[in-house]
Amino acid sequence: MLKWIEERTGLGTLLRGALFENIPGGARWRYVWGSTLTFTFFVQIITGIFLWMAYNPSTQTAWESVYYIQNEMTLGWLLRAVHHYTANAMIVLLALHLMQVVIDGAYRAPREVNFWFGIGLLMLVLALSLTGYLLPWDQKGYWATKVTTSLMNQIPGVGKEVEQLAIGGSEYGHHTLSRFFALHAGVLPGAMIALIVGHVYLFRRHGITAKKPLRKPDGWFWPDQFLKDTVACLAVIAVVLYLSLDTWIWGQGELGAPLGAPADPTQPFDARPEWYFLFLFQLLKYFPGELEIYGTLVIPGAVVLLIGLMPFIGRWQLGHRFNLAVLFALLLGVGALTSLAIYEDSNPQYAKNLQQARETAARVKVLAQAPPEGQGIPAQGALELLRNDSLTQGPKIFAEHCASCHRYDGHDGLGNKPEEAPSAADLAGFASRDWLSRLVSVEHIATDKFFGNTEFKEGKMVSFVQRKVANFDEAEKDQLSKALIALSAEAQLPAQRTMDRNDAGTIEAGKNHLLDDVGCADCHQFHFEDEDLTAPDLTGYGSKSWLVDMIGDPEHRRFYGDKNDRMPSFLRDGILTDRAVDLVADWLRNDWFEPGGDLAQ
Numbered sequence: 001m002l003k004w005i006e007e008r009t010g011l012g013t014l015l016r017g018a019l020f021e022n023i024p025g026g027a028r029w030r031y032v033w034g035s036t037l038t039f040t041f042f043v044q045i046i047t048g049i050f051l052w053m054a055y056n057p058s059t060q061t062a063w064e065s066v067y068y069i070q071n072e073m074t075l076g077w078l079l080r081a082v083h084h085y086t087a088n089a090m091i092v093l094l095a096l097h098l099m100q101v102v103i104d105g106a107y108r109a110p111r112e113v114n115f116w117f118g119i120g121l122l123m124l125v126l127a128l129s130l131t132g133y134l135l136p137w138d139q140k141g142y143w144a145t146k147v148t149t150s151l152m153n154q155i156p157g158v159g160k161e162v163e164q165l166a167i168g169g170s171e172y173g174h175h176t177l178s179r180f181f182a183l184h185a186g187v188l189p190g191a192m193i194a195l196i197v198g199h200v201y202l203f204r205r206h207g208i209t210a211k212k213p214l215r216k217p218d219g220w221f222w223p224d225q226f227l228k229d230t231v232a233c234l235a236v237i238a239v240v241l242y243l244s245l246d247t248w249i250w251g252q253g254e255l256g257a258p259l260g261a262p263a264d265p266t267q268p269f270d271a272r273p274e275w276y277f278l279f280l281f282q283l284l285k286y287f288p289g290e291l292e293i294y295g296t297l298v299i300p301g302a303v304v305l306l307i308g309l310m311p312f313i314g315r316w317q318l319g320h321r322f323n324l325a326v327l328f329a330l331l332l333g334v335g336a337l338t339s340l341a342i343y344e345d346s347n348p349q350y351a352k353n354l355q356q357a358r359e360t361a362a363r364v365k366v367l368a369q370a371p372p373e374g375q376g377i378p379a380q381g382a383l384e385l386l387r388n389d390s391l392t393q394g395p396k397i398f399a400e401h402c403a404s405c406h407r408y409d410g411h412d413g414l415g416n417k418p419e420e421a422p423s424a425a426d427l428a429g430f431a432s433r434d435w436l437s438r439l440v441s442v443e444h445i446a447t448d449k450f451f452g453n454t455e456f457k458e459g460k461m462v463s464f465v466q467r468k469v470a471n472f473d474e475a476e477k478d479q480l481s482k483a484l485i486a487l488s489a490e491a492q493l494p495a496q497r498t499m500d501r502n503d504a505g506t507i508e509a510g511k512n513h514l515l516d517d518v519g520c521a522d523c524h525q526f527h528f529e530d531e532d533l534t535a536p537d538l539t540g541y542g543s544k545s546w547l548v549d550m551i552g553d554p555e556h557r558r559f560y561g562d563k564n565d566r567m568p569s570f571l572r573d574g575i576l577t578d579r580a581v582d583l584v585a586d587w588l589r590n591d592w593f594e595p596g597g598d599l600a601q
Contacts, residue, residue: 001103015530019221019226021204021221023225024217027219027221027225027227027228029228030100030104032228032229032231032232033093033096033232035045035176035232036229036236037093037094038196039236041090041192043237043240044083044087047079047080047082047083051079051080052185054068054073055069056175056180057180057277058174059137059173059174059381061134061381062122062136062137063138063262063381063383064377064381065260066136067259067377067382069258069366071365072369077172077256077257078244078245078255078256080256080257081244081245081255082244082256085239087128087129088274090125091129094125095331098118098327102310102324105320107310108314108320108322109315111206111311112311114202114203115310116308117199119307119308121195121199123304123391124188124191124192125286126276127183128188128189128192129276130148131181131184132184133273134176136259137262137263137353138260138262138361139260139264139267139357139361140258140260140271140357141260142265142269143269143270144272144273144274145172146172146271148277149167150163151284151292151296152166154292154296155297156293167179182396190579205341213323244256260357261360261364262364262383262386263383264386266530270350270354275338276335278342279333279341280295280337280342282299282337282340282341283337303330306326307326308326310323310326341573342514352415356415360386363386363391363392364382364389366593366594367382367386367593369595389583390582390585390586390591391587391592391593393584394584394587396413396414397576397580397583397587398584398587398588399412399413399414399574401570402427405423406424406426406427407422407427409426409428421448422448423453425449425450426450430589431491431493431541432488433499434498440465440484442469445461445462446462446466455563456565461535468519479513479517480513482507482510482513483513483517483518483520484510485506486506486507486509486511486514487538489503489510490542490546491540491541491543491546492543493589493591494590495590514526514538515528523535524536524537525538525558536550537559542589543587544585544591547585548571548581548582548585551570551571551584551585552569552571553569553571555569
């Protein structure tokens with residue numbers, strides 16, 4: 001059989017030629033980089049094919065299919081992690097291989113073309129990383145790629161056309177994803193295979209360039225160099241597996257490669273490229289405005305051209321030393337710029353934005369696993385889960401439309417503390433037992449947590465608390481406490497459901513106290529109608545419908561009427577949509593989906 005195969009194909013001859021290739025000076029560890037790069041590319045091809053089987057490149061299915069790979073497909077998280085971290089490893093291995101080639105002088109005649117093939121492979125690996133970055137269609141990949149492709153505008157004369165060709169039009173969408181996927185899974189790997197074949201052919205033609213002086217006698221690729229290459233490949237895959245399993249080993253974070261929240265063009269993101277592009281990101285900061293072309297094209301182009309000319313510069317010993325100096329200066333500069341980029345991102349604001357992005361990413365995965373509808377990711381895509389989630393959208397709506405007057409536990413809902421003092425109540429815990437208890441306390445009612453900066457600071461409510469409630473005896477305080485429990489129960493807050501069920505008797509007694517004993521019914525309606533009463537109706541106080549009506553039109557006679565203190569009528573005047581008011585009302589009530597909770601929430 002072997003003889004038949006040899007006669008028909010010549011594979012045996014090819015194999016013997018590869019295994020018994022002469023190695024001047026014997027096997028060395030410095031020769032392993034080419035084999036490790038071939039091995040990692042093979043790993044990328046295999047893992048990429050299996051990822052391809054589950055991936056769907058469209059704006060409504062890309063993130064969703066990656067989520068499926070990450071969370072539903074058997075060992076999909078490991079498959080994706082190996083693909084992700086092997087891509088990172090290839091960048092490091094290419095840099096090491098380039099250093100080894102230049103240091104050994106293996107770029108000089110007659111190996112110039114092979115050196116250029118290697119530079120081409122480096123460019124292709126970077127292009128693969130760039131195109132693969134977008135494919136999960138998450139916030140990080142979307143905005144980073146948008147920044148990167150916008151730099152194509154700097155190409156003189158045809159920049160705009162090149163950018164439109166890359167993204168498939170004027171806006172990012174289905175065409176962008178399909179084009180990047182075609183490049184990542186088809187064009188670029190095909191080009192890499194062609195260059196690798198040419199690279200290996202030229203390498204076999206010219207042989208190994210050994211570092212002088214030779215310390216050992218000549219040897220063969222088999223078995224010593226083969227063993228070293230195998231050990232190096234195993235070391236690479238061991239590192240990749242460690243990075244893939246790191247969070248599982250230490251029991252923190254999500255398994256495998258990170259996956260952010262679905263891409264949302266309406267929600268800007270602090271875009272940062274992967275670590276191997278951070279030096280370019282930092283370089284661009286020094287060339288603002290019209291000078292940007294120097295950071296995007298002139299300097300990188302000059303560096304690549306200089307590297308390409310190294311075979312000619314290195315013909316002489318002085319030129320070789322110059323090339324070594326250029327190489328190490330380049331590596332030092334890349335390292336310094338990368339370090340600066342990381343250092344400048346250590347500021348509190350970026351850290352806060354990054355944490356919010358992580359929380360949003362974690363939240364959408366919770367919703368995707370068991371959303372309120374109980375049907376998984378909807379047909380509109382995972383982004384719809386976030387857009388209908390009060391925990392995610394509520395604080396954003398509050399920060400934009402409510403935080404100019406109100407606070408939420410002292411901040412704007414997103415953790416930012418405005419410099420100006422609030423002119424209305426702090427709404428954290430609104431309508432809860434604790435919130436109401438502080439509302440009717442002398443120590444709090446006239447502070448900026450409640451009425452202190454409003455037109456009501458001299459009104460009946462503040463006066464009632466300061467003059468009457470302050471002098472309640474123990475029996476009256478007990479009646480007021482029960483009345484507040486009954487009033488809070490009107491809100492049907494999710495956090496108090498168990499307490500409300502257990503305190504049913506107290507709530508019934510409290511309703512009677514609220515109507516007959518503590519004085520609330522002198523100004524407020526409570527399950528009765530009296531048009532002469534001018535304070536807000538307490539029927540259903542703090543409930544979803546009460547809050548929606550209040551936010552929608554505080555000037556309605558059920559609430560403040562013509563005594564309304566500057567609060568806009570968000571629904572009546574069309575400032576917010578019904579859905580937006582629903583979301584902010586649910587958020588104020590802490591009424592959102594949690595795993596294991598009531599899906600009706």
